[in-house]
Amino acid sequence: MNEFSGGQKGRRNASAGKTEPDTQIGSQLKALYQAVENEPVPQHFVDLLRRLDEAERERSRD
Structure with a gap:
């Protein structure tokens, strides 16, 4: 990975070995995924899973 001298782009997060933009992107993605995990499952997906389970049974x- 390239390191740039000076400026924010090349500054490394010593604890993780990642550049700060990588760390920021990772944090934002983690927050987004956690928000999606907390959303309820749409009812049509629940119905579809129920029908698939019934068909499998x-x-x-036979």
Whole structure:
């Protein structure tokens, strides 16, 4: 990985070995993923999973 002299772009986060933009992007992505994890599952997906489970049970009976 290239290191630039001076400026924010080349400054390294010594603890992680990553550049600051990488660390910032990682933090933002983590926050976004956590927000998505906390969203409820849409009802049509729940219905689809239920129908798939029922179809799988029917198929295993045959």
